Amino acid sequence: MRQDELWDVATALSYDTPGTGMFAPEVLDPAVDRLAELAGGGRALEFAIGTGRVAVPLAERGVPVTGIELSQPMLDQLRTKADETTIPVTVGDMATATAGLPGSFQLVYLVFNTISNLLTQAEQVTCFRNAARHLAPGGRFVIELGVPALRKLPPGQQATVWKTDTDYIGLDTYDPLIQHLVSHHFRYTEDGQARLARSPHRYIWPAELDLMAQLAGFELETRHADWRGSEFTAESGSHVSVYRLPVGA
Numbered sequence: 001m002r003q004d005e006l007w008d009v010a011t012a013l014s015y016d017t018p019g020t021g022m023f024a025p026e027v028l029d030p031a032v033d034r035l036a037e038l039a040g041g042g043r044a045l046e047f048a049i050g051t052g053r054v055a056v057p058l059a060e061r062g063v064p065v066t067g068i069e070l071s072q073p074m075l076d077q078l079r080t081k082a083d084e085t086t087i088p089v090t091v092g093d094m095a096t097a098t099a100g101l102p103g104s105f106q107l108v109y110l111v112f113n114t115i116s117n118l119l120t121q122a123e124q125v126t127c128f129r130n131a132a133r134h135l136a137p138g139g140r141f142v143i144e145l146g147v148p149a150l151r152k153l154p155p156g157q158q159a160t161v162w163k164t165d166t167d168y169i170g171l172d173t174y175d176p177l178i179q180h181l182v183s184h185h186f187r188y189t190e191d192g193q194a195r196l197a198r199s200p201h202r203y204i205w206p207a208e209l210d211l212m213a214q215l216a217g218f219e220l221e222t223r224h225a226d227w228r229g230s231e232f233t234a235e236s237g238s239h240v241s242v243y244r245l246p247v248g249a
Contacts, residue, residue: 012073042106047094218243
């Protein structure tokens with residue numbers, strides 16, 4: 001499934017869940033706080049800006065935000081919240097599209113596992129290089145990404161169940177040979193019907209991510225388990241990694 005097929009009109013219309021899930025204040029506010037701090041008064045660029053979950057509150061904090069987004073339906077939803085003057089967006093692939101002049105941003109960021117939507121290592125490396133192209137010397141590239149849960153796979157099994165609820169089951173199936181996983185989301189309606197949505201990903205180990213950064217000229221500045229700055233350990237399920245271009249870059 002191509003990314004432009006995944007993020008279609010139906011997905012865009014159901015993506016926003018104000019006050020809950022990814023949009024819950026305890027989830028969203030720490031991310032916006034940290035990104036505003038890292039922007040340091042400069043301009044920020046969000047790769048795969050989507051419906052503006054992070055960009056809109058970040059812009060409301062006074063950070064000038066620009067976006068790149070492949071999906072027109074997702075962008076249409078963003079436009080119900082902010083116009084082109086407030087948050088300009090380039091339509092295109094985050095690995096290759098450009099927004100503004102090279103070196104015109106202090107911060108580029110990718111949240112909520114979005115870099116894994118690029119399904120090859122080559123595309124992911126190109127994404128790092130695209131971030132570097134947009135950043136001024138000393139600028140930062142921030143990635144929020146899950147840690148592959150392969151340790152939870154029983155021998156001979158290909159799937160892990162990561163959430164169960166009365167109306168929802170979430171599970172991931174893995175292909176370790178090509179580092180692919182597919183997230184399966186089963187949602188049950190009150191009349192007993194089930195709806196299935198799937199999203200493909202290429203998972204990345206933190207060490208591999210660091211090498212991608214190095215190839216693009218970045219240095220790892222910090223890595224934490226969450227946006228609040230919790231310690232990253234071997235048991236952490238995700239991380240927020242901040243990469244920085246050398247000042248002389």
